[in-house]
Amino acid sequence: MLIRQLHEWDISPTAAVALQRQLAAKLRLDQSLPENAVRTIAGVDLSPPDAESGRVHGAAVVVAWPSLEVVEVSTAEGIADFPYVPGLLSFREAPILLEALAGLRTKPDVILVDGQGTAHPRQFGMACHLGLAIDVPTIGCAKSRLVGHHQEPDEEKGAWTHLMHHREPIGAVVRTRTGVRPIYVSPGNNIDLDSSVRWALACSPRYRVPVPTRLAHRAAAGESLL
Structure with a gap:
């Protein structure tokens, strides 16, 4: 998979x-x-740094649509050299995730990222950074809020509200399971907010976290998926 040097x-x-x-x-x-x-x-995700070596493992997992069955897995590992600074995580983590993506033989039609897209103080989170580098539609699917405010969506699966920052919508608060905490969805690149929400929900038939990023989390932790 071709990666641009930004x-x-x-x-x-x-x-x-x-x-x-x-x-x-x-x-x-x-x-x-x-x-x-x-x-x-x-889906892409990164493991926490190893306590002794400081190495991190990144994974990119491709699934077929609409079955969501695993097609391909690519992993990479390295040292996250950039300091841990909230709002700058892509400079710490993106190089390893891009290496994992570069190892894919399959070019996916859309990528779900465990992290923020435009739901970010400068509207340039991990999904945006990756999306510019690979020129594929990317969606940020974060489990926690980095910035902004919102009204709580209704309890039913599929309900969502806008995540607002400086009076502008920067993402969506999406209920992917009835009665379960929502996730924070925002576009990364080459996709709009409505499509981002729709695909995040479509990829979440059973769990709170969309299947592609859930699988990437497991692969980054060393689990074999194929």
Whole structure:
């Protein structure tokens, strides 16, 4: 899978903030993604750093649509050199996830990312960063809120409300299971918010977390999926 070299990764946190603002202007967030345009979906996730070595493992898992059965798994590992700074996690984690994506033989039609898209202080979270580098529709599916405020969605599966920041919608608060805590969905690149919500729900037939990112979490932890 072809990966674009957007910039050097060895930069300071101050430079990273400026780069996020610059790259955010290049995002395309107005494109719908109909069901007939999708045959494969990928999920990506990263393991926590090893307590002794500091190494992290990233995984990209491709599933078929609509069966959500595993087609391909690619993993990568390395040291997360960039310091842990809230809002700058993509500079710490994206290089390893991009390496995992580069190992895929299958180019997915859409990628679900365990992390934020535009639901970010500078509207440039992990899903945005990856989406620009690979030029594939990407969706951020986060388990917690990084920024913004919202009304609680109704309890039924499929209910959602806008996540707002500075009076602008930056994502959605989506109930993927009835009576279970919602997830925070936002577009990364080459997709709009409505399509992002629709695909996050479509990929969550049983669990709170969408199947592709759930599988990527398991693969990053070392579980064999094939």
